[in-house]
Amino acid sequence: AQSVAQPEDQVNVAEGNPLTVKCTYSVSGNPYLFWYVQYPNRGLQFLLKYITGDNLVKGSYGFEAEFNKSQTSFHLKKPSALVSDSALYFCAVRNTNAGKSTFGDGTTLTVKP
């Protein structure tokens, strides 16, 4: 079985400050890890993914994520938050046997001016 935990329901940061949205996972075998963002009443938009290689992955809109195998974590980061980054963020994991992706419960990011 595979699972994802996003330990924080909400993250609040001030505009211009760095942000981190946490994600830990559990999966058998090598994980494929993904981050998505959802704006109100919209579908999910893909931000970035880790498949293999460099542990630091860069994605859309200035976001990056660091894969840490020993801590089974894949935290989403951005050096300088924007008000427009305010949204719901989902971490997802898929094992190498393909098929379903399992999503975390989501973290609401609020960036205040």
Add this chain to the structure above:
Amino acid sequence: EAGVTQSPTHLIKTRGQQATLRCSPISGHTSVYWYQQALGLGLQFLLWYDEGEERNRGNFPPRFSGRQFPNYSSELNVNALELEDSALYLCASSWGGSGNTIYFGEGSWLTVV
């Protein structure tokens, strides 16, 4: 290039009725996934279709069913609707292979009254 398209955008049904939701994947994608996003419950995996076959199924009752057509489009059928089926139903598609990104449509809102 067109993204994943879903129809209808909104659907209101009465308890006990049937609902049919439709999804057209990104051109060239052979896999289609269905997820339910109910308020406060995150994304719950429903079904995965690939090359016309059902490959995996989430923990939902049999009244949730679907199919994938030869052109890789898909439909999700929900029979004997219950109030708790009210949710955003998200379709996603990808090329085959577990490392490939799944891309989401904007979803179909189903309201059961």
